Amino acid sequence: MTGGSGPVTLPRHVAIIMDGNGRWATQRGLPRVEGHRKGVEALRRTLKAAREIGIEIVTVYSFSSENWSRPPTEVSALMGLLKRFIRNDLAELHEAKVRVRIAGERNDLAPDIRALLTEAEALTAANTGQTLIVAFNYGSRQEIAAAARRLAEEVAAGRRDPASITPETLEAGLSTAGIPDPDLIIRTSGEMRLSNFMMWQAAYSELVFQPILWPDYGRDALMEALAEYARRERRYGGLSSAAGA
Numbered sequence: 001m002t003g004g005s006g007p008v009t010l011p012r013h014v015a016i017i018m019d020g021n022g023r024w025a026t027q028r029g030l031p032r033v034e035g036h037r038k039g040v041e042a043l044r045r046t047l048k049a050a051r052e053i054g055i056e057i058v059t060v061y062s063f064s065s066e067n068w069s070r071p072p073t074e075v076s077a078l079m080g081l082l083k084r085f086i087r088n089d090l091a092e093l094h095e096a097k098v099r100v101r102i103a104g105e106r107n108d109l110a111p112d113i114r115a116l117l118t119e120a121e122a123l124t125a126a127n128t129g130q131t132l133i134v135a136f137n138y139g140s141r142q143e144i145a146a147a148a149r150r151l152a153e154e155v156a157a158g159r160r161d162p163a164s165i166t167p168e169t170l171e172a173g174l175s176t177a178g179i180p181d182p183d184l185i186i187r188t189s190g191e192m193r194l195s196n197f198m199m200w201q202a203a204y205s206e207l208v209f210q211p212i213l214w215p216d217y218g219r220d221a222l223m224e225a226l227a228e229y230a231r232r233e234r235r236y237g238g239l240s241s242a243a244g245a
Helices: 021-027 032-053 072-095 111-124 140-156 167-171 219-231
Strands: 013-017 057-064 099-103 131-138 184-187 206-209
Touching (some): 021 032, 032 057, 032 072, 032 219, 057 072, 072 111, 099 111, 184 219
Parallel strands (some): 013 057, 099 131, 184 206
């Protein structure tokens, strides 16, 4: 990616909160599920663009742990779309050398959904191209609590000294363990919040909020977000370069 003043460093890891499917459908007098169908098309476009641009890691917030409270018909439709996406797109992702990882709680999922997620990871495990992390049945508070609970169990069993607990040991228990934190988090639809998404990992991420509804997203919108990222100066809690040493 290049800008008017020369090459621009790309974010290594881009995470996306894909928001606005329901509003997109409502604005057009369509059922909400039609918005979700169009959202899958936007996901295909955006993932393809990210690969072509050279983004190494993409995380997408596909289904939160809170989404189960939606109407059963909508949840059922979302599960159907997930199944179709994996069945229809997994081969293409595999051919493109994309490694798929799933972040989120799986124990309570229906066996067929759990099997599909396991299949996606197993088929692509050896791929060395882009990494795609699908946050499914995911909630950041729940993820952090589970990691803390595992450490507490180790302490209670005498296998760990409480003094050994560090940010790094807690992070090792997250579902994104081993993956660099996102450099850039994008949220569509104009909403300006993380909504329980990667709150630990987002400590020093750049946040870009775009008004576009997710079904309309694609390469141009992604390029706009990357251009905004390129204008930022990442300080990780330190001083800006303009402030001097």
